[in-house]
Amino acid sequence: MEHPLLVSSSPHLHCGMSTRHIMRDVIIALVPALIASVWLFGPRALAVELVCVAAAMAAEYLSRIVMKRPHTVGDLSCIVTGLLLAFNLPSTIPLWQAAFGAVVAIVVAKQMFGGLGQNFVNPALVGRIVLIGSFPAEMGNWETPLAWLGGVDATTTATPLAQLKENGDALFDPLEMLLGIRGGCLGETCIIALVIGGIYLMARHIIRPLIPITYIATVFVLTWILGENPVAHVLSGGLMIGAIFMATDYATCPINRGGKFVYAIGCGLLTVLIRVYGSLPEGVSFAIVIMNILTPLIEKVVRPRVFGSGKAVAK
């Protein structure tokens, strides 16, 4: 035989799905929200998104060179991080601040811990939290949606959550909330676009409904019990984008289903506690980051039952 035979361990077949495919699907799922952000906040939103993605890609590329590791820009995960960070910023943020956030997300939260899959907190959320801490004024400057089309007097507005916090019950129009016509980060407001993306991810088996549904249901039930307006809480702030795109981040959520369930309940609980009792109007980012940190612990405690055993695998 002219070619030597390859010998390798079974299986000799692969499903064909790669990391790059997964990230590409996540990017596709973010496109509806991207379109909505440009519709709501104008070209300025697109500029923030482009700056975040470019900065994230550059940071990924350069940090791999510095670390003398193989390049990973091709797995597209840095684009996902850049986009998600942009979606969590107000459209008015100075572009250099947006770029700074993206660099922090990629370099500090991701690459310093070994890159994709090794980070213990969601990089985009770390970027956002660092920006909130560093530039609180710019991070709380909410542009009125559709103001860029003209015809609106006020150019800045308060978010529904801030209104909820101040006035108890906000002026609340469910249809406008679904379309995203309210103050907020540029990618978090349009619920319809986010849900379309989520359904796409579930249909493509990139994520399972367990975390988003448990997270949202927990927030709904708890706010209802606490006498808040549960519908307003579910539709406002970053809950949808957090539950669908951030809490489901592979690297930072528990790997088995029981763990995912506990984790999602924890996210919901912390979100409500911060929103209702905390001094901040919004708690999704902090809730998810805290649960990210608890993930290894959850994985230790909640383990799947091995086939043919009544007890958990190990303690």
Add this chain to the structure above:
Amino acid sequence: MGISSLFRQSGGVHAPHRKHTAECETIVMPAPKTIVLPMVQHLGAPCLPLVKVGDTVEVGQMVADSAAPVCAPIHSGVSGTVTAMKDILLPGGRTCQALVIESDGEGRVHESVRPPEVNTFSDFIAAVRKCGLVGLGGAGFPMHIKLNPPDRNSIDTIIINAAECEPYITTDYRECMENSWDIISGVQTVMEFLDVKRVIIAVENNKPAAINELSRIAKRVSTHERRVSVKSLPARYPQGAEKVLIQACTGRQVPVGKLPGDVGCIVMNVTSVSVLSRYLKTGMPLVQRRLTVDGSAIGKPVNLRVVIGTPVQDVLDFVGVDKPIRKLLMGGPMMGIALMDTTWPISKQNNALLALAQEDAVRPDATTCIRCGRCVDACPMHLLPTSITKAYKAGDAEELKRLNLMKCMECGSCSFSCPAYRPILQTIRMAKSLVRSSK
């Protein structure tokens, strides 16, 4: 369904079926000039040769056996002369003795080949042993051990495994289509001797013709006391794995560290049942078997009836190869073993020979684990491949044991579904040897 389904790990993967040979009627491949019979063609102790170099042998003659309890004798599939006794390299890397028999082309049948007299259960078990029958689905467990469990009275169900969940392979399907009556008569015999009231023939639902054919006959032989039914199962790899199959058919889970017999079940491969019934009628032991020959290097995939011991090269020459072979698999693409060369003979439990061309042979380089959890979801035993990998890298044998590493049946669903192309099963195999050596 319900809350618990959120936590339950379903396990398994949707492997492509690629049953190109499903409608390929079995072609008889003429006996080769030389056959090679390794002394290990089953799980258990190796056989010892009963013949010497220079001896004349005939078709159906027992040429190797052992006094060890877990073992199945080996018969010659050709008439001719024993020309050599040599050590050959097993695909796993160990060596074993093998008999080389040169065929005289006459195909004379040995005088011992006549229908066995079977009246009692012990006659039956002796006959099964004499037939040399092993599990033909791939595991090669000696059938006379399987059919003689320690607590025979506790067995209430026999499951006939015709799931054939491995991609490409259609040997069991062809058995269902070509020899359905042999299957059913074998089922009846086993039912009677083991005094079992329920037989379930399990077929994946991607083989409707086999389900129809077997249901039709099963209905005719099924009585109130002895019920034979056909169960259609979702086509989801590894549906045919013994423990997965038992749960799918009976709802029973074989407990950790226990055997199918502990939940009252015996699982038999469908072709094994059929071979057994033919042996009881004709007395011809297991000397031939059906083999699916397929893969991207093969132009015209076929199902062949080959003499056991036929070297792989002879099979490839007979079938014809279109493209250069880069990887040669004994068995299916999920659990099959990659061969080092083409001199290895077809043995009893080999159900397929897959010749893969370059494009199918190479797995892309592994990238970093992204913790997507696909391996965890895919594991039919509900293990945690990610934690196993970590514990192996840390050299922690205790943690590996706690993770129930040894429960892994090596179905390969984890590696199959890994988007980072990580060789997870290979790591698990190395972890297993770490645990074994740490004892």
